[in-house]
Amino acid sequence: MKRVDDFRLKFGKQELVPIMIGGMGVDISTAELALEAARLGGVGHISDAMLPTVSDRRYDTDFVKTKLQQFKYNIDNSNKSEVKFDLGHIAESTRLHVSKTMEAKRGSGAIFINCMEKLTMNAPKETLKVRLWEAMSAGIDGITLAAGLHLGSFGLIEDHPRFRDVKLGIIVSSLRALQLFLRKNARTNRLPDYIVVEGPLAGGHLGFGLDDWMKYDLRTITNEIHQYLRDEKLDIPVIPAGGIFTGSDATAFLEEGAAAVQVATRFTVASECGLPAEVQQEYFKASENDIEVNTTSPTGYPMRMLKNSPSIGSGIRPGCESYGYLLDANGHCDYIDSYNREVALHPGEKKIAVFDKTCLCTHMRNFKCWTCGHLTYRLKDTTRKAADGKYQILSAEHIFKDYQFSTDNKVALPD
Ligand SMILES: Cc1cc2nc3c(=O)[nH]c(=O)nc-3n(C[C@H](O)[C@H](O)[C@H](O)COP(=O)(O)O)c2cc1C
Numbered sequence: 001m002k003r004v005d006d007f008r009l010k011f012g013k014q015e016l017v018p019i020m021i022g023g024m025g026v027d028i029s030t031a032e033l034a035l036e037a038a039r040l041g042g043v044g045h046i047s048d049a050m051l052p053t054v055s056d057r058r059y060d061t062d063f064v065k066t067k068l069q070q071f072k073y074n075i076d077n078s079n080k081s082e083v084k085f086d087l088g089h090i091a092e093s094t095r096l097h098v099s100k101t102m103e104a105k106r107g108s109g110a111i112f113i114n115c116m117e118k119l120t121m122n123a124p125k126e127t128l129k130v131r132l133w134e135a136m137s138a139g140i141d142g143i144t145l146a147a148g149l150h151l152g153s154f155g156l157i158e159d160h161p162r163f164r165d166v167k168l169g170i171i172v173s174s175l176r177a178l179q180l181f182l183r184k185n186a187r188t189n190r191l192p193d194y195i196v197v198e199g200p201l202a203g204g205h206l207g208f209g210l211d212d213w214m215k216y217d218l219r220t221i222t223n224e225i226h227q228y229l230r231d232e233k234l235d236i237p238v239i240p241a242g243g244i245f246t247g248s249d250a251t252a253f254l255e256e257g258a259a260a261v262q263v264a265t266r267f268t269v270a271s272e273c274g275l276p277a278e279v280q281q282e283y284f285k286a287s288e289n290d291i292e293v294n295t296t297s298p299t300g301y302p303m304r305m306l307k308n309s310p311s312i313g314s315g316i317r318p319g320c321e322s323y324g325y326l327l328d329a330n331g332h333c334d335y336i337d338s339y340n341r342e343v344a345l346h347p348g349e350k351k352i353a354v355f356d357k358t359c360l361c362t363h364m365r366n367f368k369c370w371t372c373g374h375l376t377y378r379l380k381d382t383t384r385k386a387a388d389g390k391y392q393i394l395s396a397e398h399i400f401k402d403y404q405f406s407t408d409n410k411v412a413l414p415d
Contacts, residue, residue: 004250005404009043009237009260011167011193016109017041018260019250019403020196021267021396022241023114023144024204024274025049026364027057029264031101032272036396038109040404043260045144046101047114048094048131050325052085053365055093059100063089064322071321078340080320081331085121091134098138110141112167117148118205118299122327129156136160142167144196147205147301149177151184158188169194171241173207173216175224194237196262197222201243201374203264205301206293213293213302218242219256226257245375247406263403265373266382270396277393279367282306284391288377296358298326298334306370311363315342315352323361335359382411 009018021037023029023045034044052063063086071083098113105111113135121127135143136157143166145153150170157163170192172178178195185191199218200208208216222240229236237259244250250261267273269280283306290307297303305312318336326333338357346352363369382399383392394414402412 001407002251002255003405003407004247004254004261007251007254011237014110016043016260017404018254018258019043019400020112020239020260020262021045022196022202022262022264023047023112023146024264024268025114025116027054028268028274028367029114030272030274031097031104033267033270033274033396034101034111035104035106036272037400038105038111039107040397040400041107041109042400043110043112043142045112045114046097048135049114049116049119050323050361050365051093051097051131052089053323055096059096061093061096063093068322075317075321078336079331080122080318080324080327080333080336083122083320083324083327083331085123085127085324087126087130090121090127090130094131094134095138098135098140102139102141110167112142112144112169113140114144114146116146117150117153118301119147119325120328121325122329122331124329125152125156128153132157133160136162136166140166142169142193144169144171146171147299149180151181154185154188154190158190164190167193169196169239171196171198171207172225173198173200174221175228177207178225178228191234191236194239194259195225196239196241197225198262199240199242202241203268203304203373203376204371205297205299205303208302210293210295210302219253222253222258223256243373243375245378246409246411247403248409250403251407265376265379266399266403267396268372268376269379269383269391269394270399271393272396274367276367279370280393281390282308282370283372283376284380284383286372286376286379291372291374291376296356297360298357299360300334303371304374306372306376309363309368309370311358311360311369313353313355314358314363314368315339315354316359316362318359319362323365325361382413384413
């Protein structure tokens with residue numbers, strides 16, 4: 001009987017264990033988690049979401065404080081068009097996070113960065129270019145373009161000296177999205193090095209509608225993409241993601257022609273993961289009914305999360321002067337409208353509730369939006385429960401090796 005370790009992800013001459021830990025912002029897929037994946041011969045992702053605040057926490061910089069001081073005057077103004085990022089700060093925080101992570105890399109694996117186009121940062125093109133460019137300059141092995149269609153992203157970095165050396169991949173949830181991307185990018189004469197196909201059971205934002213995600217399935221979409229690539233004689237590794245919970249699930253995809261699998265939910269309860277320990281217990285405790293897909297994210301994409309996420313219903317003041325990662329090119333974010341509507345409806349009230357949208361920057365930064373994959377309710381079956389009712393946190397190595405070596409749909413429990 002085959003297992004994941006019987007396969008290898010090949011990039012030219014480089015051979016990797018075909019397990020990719022997906023990017024999880026904001027600093028949920030930490031450098032420590034990515035470094036473990038690389039040490040064990042696979043691929044780990046850091047995330048480029050909100051790197052100035054991540055850098056403040058990790059490397060003692062003060063980018064957020066500086067930005068807040070600069071724009072404090074605007075806090076009560078619902079027009080945020082003046083709240084711009086300092087491109088130098090974005091560059092410096094990216095450089096710091098990527099270079100420090102790459103310096104610590106051991107083993108034969110690779111470290112990629114997950115880059116979400118939907119972080120429009122009140123200047124979508126300029127900020128995205130700096131993020132991609134600096135990650136490449138700081139030595140990242142690969143970039144996974146996520147959350148958005150990224151139709152112009154290759155063009156932003158085609159003059160970078162490492163443009164043909166850094167692995168560049170995209171995440172798509174349909175064949176149509178892939179075709180669109182390939183058509184728009186033909187001009188750069190550079191194909192993606194891998195395609196992550198993300199199905200409807202994934203964590204984070206979904207590339208499906210709120211009411212129809214359950215009608216799709218990862219296997220069907222992956223097969224359509226395999227067929228298309230065969231027809232077009234394109235040899236690009238395909239990496240399915242979303243709901244691949246056991247080594248056997250992964251092996252089945254590899255036997256059907258996948259080059260690797262991308263997984264995330266199992267690693268949300270690893271000690272190297274950025275989620276605080278008490279939040280990890282919420283993930284363990286969740287039952288299927290405790291997980292929902294909703295539209296509280298101001299990005300416009302449906303998002304999966306635990307129903308008891310503190311972000312849901314929270315009516316905090318928009319944090320754009322400190323963060324502002326979701327401000328579009330006109331300095332607008334849907335949460336600002338929802339917040340102002342509730343303030344107007346409840347004059348004089350100190351604490352208001354906002355249910356339709358959430359201040360995603362602040363809540364992701366503070367680990368208060370508990371986004372998760374659909375199969376989070378199975379995490380409790382991957383560990384042991386102590387007498388005090390707490391579930392045992394796992395090591396990333398344990399989870400990684402379970403994917404790599406297990407058979408028969410088994411999940412190895414920790415010692
Ligand atoms: C907590 C969490 C946060 C995530 N954040 C991101 C993200 O920032 N960007 C992204 O492209 N995907 C994100 N994802 C999706 C994963 O990278 C991955 O593709 C997917 O969850 C794999 O499915 P699985 O969780 O069922 O293994 C996130 C997933 C989880 C569980």
